[in-house]
Amino acid sequence: MAKSDKKKSALSENEGIKEPKALSSVSAKAIKSRRQKQPSVNDLVNGITSSNITSLSRAITLIESTNSAHTKKANAIITACLPYANNSVRIGITGVPGVGKSTFIEALGKHLTSQNKKVAVLAVDPSSSLSRGSILGDKTRMEDLVKNPHAFIRPSPSGDSLGGVARKTRETIILCEAAGFDTILIETVGVGQSETAVHSMVDFFLLLKLAGAGDELQGIKRGIIEMADAIVINKADGENIKAAKSAKLEFNRALHLYPEKESGWTPKTTLCSALKNEGISEVWKMISDYISKAKSTNYFENHRMEQNKFWLLQTIEERLKSNFYNRKDIKTELQKQIALIEEGKTTPFNAAEYLLGI
Amino acid sequence: MAKSDKKKSALSENEGIKEPKALSSVSAKAIKSRRQKQPSVNDLVNGITSSNITSLSRAITLIESTNSAHTKKANAIITACLPYANNSVRIGITGVPGVGKSTFIEALGKHLTSQNKKVAVLAVDPSSSLSRGSILGDKTRMEDLVKNPHAFIRPSPSGDSLGGVARKTRETIILCEAAGFDTILIETVGVGQSETAVHSMVDFFLLLKLAGAGDELQGIKRGIIEMADAIVINKADGENIKAAKSAKLEFNRALHLYPEKESGWTPKTTLCSALKNEGISEVWKMISDYISKAKSTNYFENHRMEQNKFWLLQTIEERLKSNFYNRKDIKTELQKQIALIEEGKTTPFNAAEYLLGI
Structure with a gap:
């Protein structure tokens, strides 16, 4: 106390601790190297087709991800796996x-x-x-x-x-x-x-x-x-x-x-x-x-093909509907038209035509 | 033969019969008057709500017509009848x-x-x-x-x-x-x-x-x-x-x-x-x-309202689908995508996304 007091005035400043770097070069290297270790599409496809369970699990995780880069990668893996x-x-x-x-x-x-x-x-x-x-x-x-x-x-x-x-x-x-x-x-x-x-x-x-x-x-x-x-x-x-x-x-x-x-x-x-x-x-x-x-009877193969077509059309139709019903103007107007139907002022068919025409 | 031969050379032309008018004024009047006799929307609504079977039948004929003027008239009649x-x-x-x-x-x-x-x-x-x-x-x-x-x-x-x-x-x-x-x-x-x-x-x-x-x-x-x-x-x-x-x-x-x-x-x-x-x-x-x-239990009324909503959504969704599938480009590309699915070269989901993106 006595020592430091000698050098200090009310205006003197302490140097304080130095702010650490945003990212240490050690951590950066570790993250980079981990990223490089993320298996490629080819790695995963090779792994899956050689019955490697870790590759399979990792690829499924990509399918389940909501990240669009993951989805893209998953699609590439699925397409490559289709022949198998x-x-x-x-x-x-x-x-x-x-x-x-x-x-x-x-x-x-x-x-x-x-x-x-x-x-x-x-x-x-x-x-x-x-x-x-x-x-x-x-x-x-x-x-x-x-x-x-x-x-x-x-x-x-x-x-x-x-x-x-x-x-x-x-x-x-x-x-x-x-x-x-x-x-x-x-x-x-x-x-x-x-x-x-x-x-x-x-x-x-x-x-x-x-x-x-x-x-x-x-x-x-x-x-x-x-x-x-x-x-x-x-x-x-x-x-x-x-x-x-x-x-x-x-x-x-x-x-x-x-x-x-x-x-x-x-x-x-x-x-x-x-x-x-x-x-x-x-x-x-x-x-x-x-x-x-x-x-x-070939029903097995035909049935799988029918299922494929079902999912194709199903996916298209689900998306057409959600694209329509999620429109902000449609959301508002749909409620208004339902109210008019309930009041007996329009028919479901006229209401539908009105909404489709917006 | 002998008579006409005197006046005719190889270049002479017969006058031929005169082409009749496209529409005789008599027919035109008759059609006009018949048209004027077609009952108005008001006439038919009044007839229907007074239990006049002829009016009812005529209005149903308008509903069943594929003529767009008839459809418009039918819609007006239906809307006016809704309260009854x-x-x-x-x-x-x-x-x-x-x-x-x-x-x-x-x-x-x-x-x-x-x-x-x-x-x-x-x-x-x-x-x-x-x-x-x-x-x-x-x-x-x-x-x-x-x-x-x-x-x-x-x-x-x-x-x-x-x-x-x-x-x-x-x-x-x-x-x-x-x-x-x-x-x-x-x-x-x-x-x-x-x-x-x-x-x-x-x-x-x-x-x-x-x-x-x-x-x-x-x-x-x-x-x-x-x-x-x-x-x-x-x-x-x-x-x-x-x-x-x-x-x-x-x-x-x-x-x-x-x-x-x-x-x-x-x-x-x-x-x-x-x-x-x-x-x-x-x-x-x-x-x-x-x-x-x-x-x-009020189920009767609620059920009818549910049916109305069903027909509203049903009509919208039918039209969304037919608008999409009737597109000429979609018709062509859909067949191509189905073929790719059958060959195991794409999945139903990727095919659907491709088609929706066209």
Whole structure:
């Protein structure tokens, strides 16, 4: 104190600490080198087609990204992978929460890998972005399958629209196939519109049910029964067996009431207990029968082509609509026209013509 | 010959007959006077709202015309009639050919007119333009109803698209209601997409069936059973009664499998013999029960508003699509993109983006 006081006046200034550089040259080098390590499109395509899981995961992350540079890169990877895709069986699995989808998928997945199949498990769950949690998000629910080197599990991509989530999943299927996965299981919850999207991207659509008292279809959206190629009644064990058998009869009767499917396939009802690993090989036998039959009639290939056209037109039409309804002037005028219709001052047709003419 | 030869050289010309005037003044006057006799918008609106059937028919003809001046006039009439519309019960009736729709409608119509109801019978049949003949076209199939002053029967408008036919029918409903018809029966054949359109313009949707051996739903499109508020099994007489009763049980079981309707109504199955006039008053009682219930919960009004919004959005979206797909450049490029997808050179999503960017 005494020392410094000598040299200081009220006007003297301390030098203070030196402001650090905005970026240290050490950090800059580290970031640069990390950037250079980001694999190229070619690296990722080579990795995927040599069944490298890290490359596959990284490419899927690019598909899921909202960054436009990532999307561009993802598109290049998908296009390069297209010639290696398509060689798989794609199976959709739906059912309300609690029906045992994860247990069923784990049991089916283990059965398939034991037969030297390579199994990819994906999910379509548009609600995952609404913080309600993604199905398959908790990989610990499929403990054994997660550890299996012949299985690849990826939770549902998040997205604010079903269309966006569906697109990402369809593109992920292509990459998984290019990586050599020959069986793709796609899980969805049977309570929204997502099963229609999943139905349009799979070869076989399976509805998982429980035997229960009363209305067997409670909680299942209209039209799902019609889409199903099979109804599998899970938890058919112990005291449940009797109820499961009578549910099977009832479903068979309901399925019988629908007109024949385009595929020529008569939907089947079977019982299983995923927990006790009972009836799983029968489910797979049924799916295999379907695939052989569909391939022998060329329905399999034709159906995939129809699905491609469906997604082409679907994407176009979704965009035409969103481009129109998102216009600021249309938003305002649409509300005005709806009010006029409600007041009985115009018809829906005249209102539509007015809006289209703006 | 000898006479004329004297005056003629090789260069002489005959005068020939005089070309008649393009339009004789007499015809011109007649057409003008006929044109002047065409009733004005006001005349027709006044006629319709005073229940004048000639005015109603003439206005419907304007709705059905493809002449743009007629369409403009029709729109003015419809707008003026809107405040007088809406006070009716609209009932959709579907069933495959041969099920006895005309006989059923005649029996129901006679029952209603005997109760001082005024009944309009319309039809939606987009196939009528393809020279397959319009349903209701042959009015002689409803001999008694045709003669009844409290009934108005109009065959399906022709049109090259379901959207066009549906629009014309919906507009015709408005005029019929303004003319005092309190019960609108709309017939359609249960084999195409037209019943979805009819379902979206009625308060109550009735599926007419026959008891028969084997698959009860044969020939009925997927989803129709789900839309039905009632299944009426016709021709339940004589030797058919036993089969009809067992069909009733089967349908009840099938209906039971569907989730509850938004209206809160549980669809009913009943028997009738339209030919013998049996069970018709029971059908009407059921419909009346439905209407009272739907009105007491406000579902009736809300549902009609929803239908209006449906038609507004439907019309907009149909037009957005047709505007896009009818573009000459899009037609060409769409085929090219589909070919690229089939060759595995692009994805449906990239193809869609390319087309939208043209």
